[in-house]
Every structure is written in C-alpha cells, then in structure tokens.
Amino acid sequence: RxxxxxxxxxxxxxxxxxxxxxxxxxxxxxxxxxxxxxxxxxxxxxxxxxxxxxxxxxxxxxxxxxxxIAGFHYTGADPASEPRRNAVFVPGSAVFFAD
Structure with missing residues (x-):
C-alpha cells in the first residue's frame, strides 16, 4: 500500500x-x-x-x-563503528534541515 x-x-x-x-x-x-x-x-x-x-x-x-512534526525527521547519526550496511549517515532529513 x-x-x-x-x-x-x-x-x-x-x-x-x-x-x-x-x-x-x-x-x-x-x-x-x-x-x-x-x-x-x-x-x-x-x-x-x-x-x-x-x-x-x-x-x-x-x-x-x-x-x-514527526520524530523520524531527526533520527541522529550512527557511530562510526556501526556496519555501513546498517548505518544512518545523515542525522536529519532534508525536511528537518530545511526547517
């Protein structure tokens, strides 16, 4: 859906x-x-x-x-030790940074 x-x-x-x-x-x-x-x-x-x-x-x-304002627009970045395949590199969404 x-x-x-x-x-x-x-x-x-x-x-x-x-x-x-x-x-x-x-x-x-x-x-x-x-x-x-x-x-x-x-x-x-x-x-x-x-x-x-x-x-x-x-x-x-x-x-x-x-x-x-949904909390998922600012998820935070994962530490460098997190495997790249599972990492969040940018702490916020484009919507968050635009605001």
Missing amino acids: SAVSVAPGGLSRSQNNIVYGLVDDADIDKALKDYVARGNTLATIKSAAGFKLRLNEMSCTGCHQTHG
Whole structure:
C-alpha cells in the first residue's frame, strides 16, 4: 500500500486517508472492546473514528497534511563503528534541515 498526497483537502479526501478501505468500523470496535475486556484502559482512542484519525495522523500523508512534526525527521547519526550496511549517515532529513 502507498500513501499519495493530493493536497489540498487534508484527511477529508480519501486519497489522503491511508486507512480508507483498509479496515472497517466493526473490526476496530471489536478490537477496542477486546482490549478493554482484558483489563486495559484506553486514554485517548475510544472509538473507531478516533482510531482511524490517530492512525491517519501517524502516517506520512497525515503528518504532512496536518503540518505535524514527526520524530523520524531527526533520527541522529550512527557511530562510526556501526556496519555501513546498517548505518544512518545523515542525522536529519532534508525536511528537518530545511526547517
């Protein structure tokens, strides 16, 4: 699956809504109820709509549509001892440095 930004329109446009068609409300409601039934507490996500909104906001498209700042834009650089095939050489994204 891929995220496509067709701004403007934000999350009101299905193309910007990464969760659109991915999972239905009944499945989300069941998962939330099962989670609470196991003795867990939900502090912020208490409905299918809330779950979808949070998941969309955490996607690349959602973050950029809401002008959020995601922590992954500044990952930090790995030490020189890290194998090159697994190393992060530039500590921040182009977006981070542009800001």
